[in-house]
Amino acid sequence: MTILHGYWRSSAAYRLRIALNLKGLDYDQISVNLKDGHQRDAAHKALHPQGFVPVLNMDGEQLIQSPAILEYLDETHPEPALLPGSAADRARIRAYAAVIGCDIHPIQNLRILQYIRSEYGQDAEGVKAWCQRWISDGFGALEKMAEADNRSGPYLFGAQPTLADIYLVPQMYNARRFGVAVEDYPHLSAADEAARAHPAFEAARPENQPDAPEDGH
Structure with missing residues (x-):
């Protein structure tokens, strides 16, 4: 199961939702309420040492930082390509x-x-x-x-x-x-x-x- 830990108004989580949708990949979401400071909870920091979102659990991996995750998605699910051309x-x-x-x-x-x-x-x-x-x-x-x-x-x-x-x-x-x-x-x-x-x-x-x-x- 693919799980996205994010927040509805997080730009970085928004990027991943777009990419997952473009790739046709199903995922569940777990909300981390940034407004209420839940990103600083110990449970979330165990997933992301900086206390940020998003975190993506996918293929048995726990991944952080949207630029790295987006490249991972493009490498593991190459169609449609997010980085096409020369x-x-x-x-x-x-x-x-x-x-x-x-x-x-x-x-x-x-x-x-x-x-x-x-x-x-x-x-x-x-x-x-x-x-x-x-x-x-x-x-x-x-x-x-x-x-x-x-x-x-x-x-x-x-x-x-x-x-x-x-x-x-x-x-x-x-x-x-x-x-x-x-x-x-x-x-x-x-x-x-x-x-x-x-x-x-x-x-x-x-x-x-x-x-x-x-x-x-």
Whole structure:
């Protein structure tokens, strides 16, 4: 049995839900309530030493860190490929993922936002401004990358969803949460719209998860 330990609004867990759905792999979910701090419980830290999500139990393995798990899924279940094309194509797809996974998402996730609230006295507006600043900075670079690639779409890197879209869609979800003007990034917005219409992405939406609260917060 494949089990995903995650949280409905975790970007990293969202990525894995998309990938598992694209691969046609069945899985059960165990919710780790980040809002209530359950990621810091001893039981969860026994699964993930950093106290993060996601954790994936699959094929008798216990796997952590979404970039590593996504590559594992592509290596063990190669169709449809998340990293298709030539070596140069795969490097460019990884670059999209890295801008989001390394340079945008980590500095606007929950633990960072909690820290700037508690240590620097930022209120909700200050936190929102922080997120807007760094998301917009990264999106500006991604938009230029997409312009330079000049792919026909409809996805970020061509006719089929790839690892780039798996990273993009959760980050666009976060951008809308924090009031970023996503319409300022037409290539990203078009790819996001196309991906969200795909059944694998739709099923992975945070609001469609069993632990999503009725009020959406």
